[in-house]
Amino acid sequence: MEKIKEDKKGFFTDNKNHTQLIELYNQFNFFAKDNGMTLEIKEVGHAISEMKIVEKHQSAPGHCHGGVISGLMDATLGGSALSYAFAQGKLCATVEFKINYFLPVKLHDELIAEANLEHTGNRLVHTVCDIKNKKTGKVVAKGIGTFNLYPMNKQTFE
Template identity: 45%
Template sequence: MSIQPFPEWPALVAGYNRINAYGQANGMILSVPAPGQAEYRMVIQPEHLSSPGVAHGGVLAGLMDAVLGAAALTLAFTTGELVSTVEFKINFLHPVRLGDELRATAQVDHAGKSLVVCSGTIYRQAAGKPGETAVAQGLGTFNRYPAGKRLGELGSMLP
């Protein structure tokens, strides 16, 4: 799938990071390696833990939903649309601990007239250990709809 970026793309991503309250509250930073792809990074903090030293699964589920949705948004933004989650699933592969750095990646696998399907993986860089380990995999379906005036200042950057 080839999605063409537009000149305002970097400013749009920076603006999205500014207005994304959920991402800010969880220390998540979005980047877009290429149209149709998204990447989030975050570090597991004490407020993300559910049992001593281990992150709550909801933290990873929230990160997965965010990165899958962001990948879908890279497509939707090119046509003046937004997306909302229809459904997603996540498979937890390994625990995540306090201080682990997470890198979540996702890509658009299918883009239909009204639905977008994305898949993604969350990787863990354990504190003080070399290399990354896949800790979760996910699949999501997103509904496309016209952005209208919902984007505020970002709406002026859309084609």
């Protein structure tokens, strides 16, 4: 077990290929897996996530809980920021994010979220995201997020 932790740590700290790092991140992101979310990075700073609303996502019969949508928002905003952080040889963490809900999301709806990096600084990056109903193309939520950049060697993997 200790060897696996060291291998992971070395992979993150020695690797500057953001594509490979995102693939590894997807393997360890159990929250996304458990909720049926996918994350794809088209280019540094541009993230796309998708998910289908299933029974466990309901808060009222036939309707999705807002926390599920905010989880998708945070994951997509974070993917955008993380791709930039990886390309800089760093990691990142959410400092804050804001979400606005516009339309209800229903059972079996498929969502697509698209986030883009809007501003980068020495320690903070800012991203924006729209979540749309994949079938109708209508925006169901919009969000903005700020992420803190930090050195990869500060990650302990414990």
